[in-house]
Amino acid sequence: MSPFTPSGDRTVPDRDEASRRVKVGVGDLAVSSDGATLTTSGLGSCVAIALVDPATDTRGLLHAMLPSADGDASHTPRPAKYVDAGLNALLEELASAGASPARLEARLVGGAEMLDLTAAVGPRNVASARESLDGAGIPVVAADVGDAVGRTVRFRPDGSLAVRAADGFERTL
Known part of the structure; x- marks a missing residue:
C-alpha cells in the first residue's frame, strides 16, 4: 500500500534505496503501512x-x-x-488502511512555547491532543513536549519515533 498524503504525493527517495520518506507538511497528515518513514519538521508550537x-x-x-x-x-x-479535526481525519485514514482503533498507541511531540505570548498555543495544542486522544481511548505511550525548542521527527517503520531538537539533541520515543 502506498502512503496516503491528502495534499499530494511527497514521497522522496531516502539515502537507502530500500526505504522511502514521506514528508508531512504543516497542517497535513500521512498514513503508511508499506515501510515508508514519515517525517515532519518545523514543530515549534505545533504538535505532531x-x-x-x-x-x-x-x-x-x-x-x-x-x-x-x-x-x-x-x-x-x-x-x-x-x-x-486532524486526529479524527487521521483515525479515519488509519482505519481505511487496516489499523484497529483498539490497538493504536500514540506519541506526542512539539507544543513548545516559542514566543512569549499570552495565547500559549503550544501548551494548548498539547492539552487538546491529550484530551482528544483520551476521548478516543488511545494511550499516549511517550511524549517530548513543551520547552522552547523546535523539533523534527522521523516515524520509522518499526514504530519508533526519532525526535531531533533544534539544539541538536536527539532521542527516540
Missing part, C-alpha cells in the same frame, strides 16, 4: 501526533497547528490544521 497499530505496522502522522476547529470539524476545509 504519531499513531501506530503494532499488529499491522500501520502508522500515521499528523502535524497540527492549532488546538481546535471550533465548531463542526466535519466541515473544516483543512482538518489536519487542527488537533481535534
Whole structure:
C-alpha cells in the first residue's frame, strides 16, 4: 500500500534505496503501512501526533497547528490544521488502511512555547491532543513536549519515533 498524503504525493527517495520518506507538511497528515518513514519538521508550537497499530505496522502522522476547529470539524476545509479535526481525519485514514482503533498507541511531540505570548498555543495544542486522544481511548505511550525548542521527527517503520531538537539533541520515543 502506498502512503496516503491528502495534499499530494511527497514521497522522496531516502539515502537507502530500500526505504522511502514521506514528508508531512504543516497542517497535513500521512498514513503508511508499506515501510515508508514519515517525517515532519518545523514543530515549534505545533504538535505532531504519531499513531501506530503494532499488529499491522500501520502508522500515521499528523502535524497540527492549532488546538481546535471550533465548531463542526466535519466541515473544516483543512482538518489536519487542527488537533481535534486532524486526529479524527487521521483515525479515519488509519482505519481505511487496516489499523484497529483498539490497538493504536500514540506519541506526542512539539507544543513548545516559542514566543512569549499570552495565547500559549503550544501548551494548548498539547492539552487538546491529550484530551482528544483520551476521548478516543488511545494511550499516549511517550511524549517530548513543551520547552522552547523546535523539533523534527522521523516515524520509522518499526514504530519508533526519532525526535531531533533544534539544539541538536536527539532521542527516540
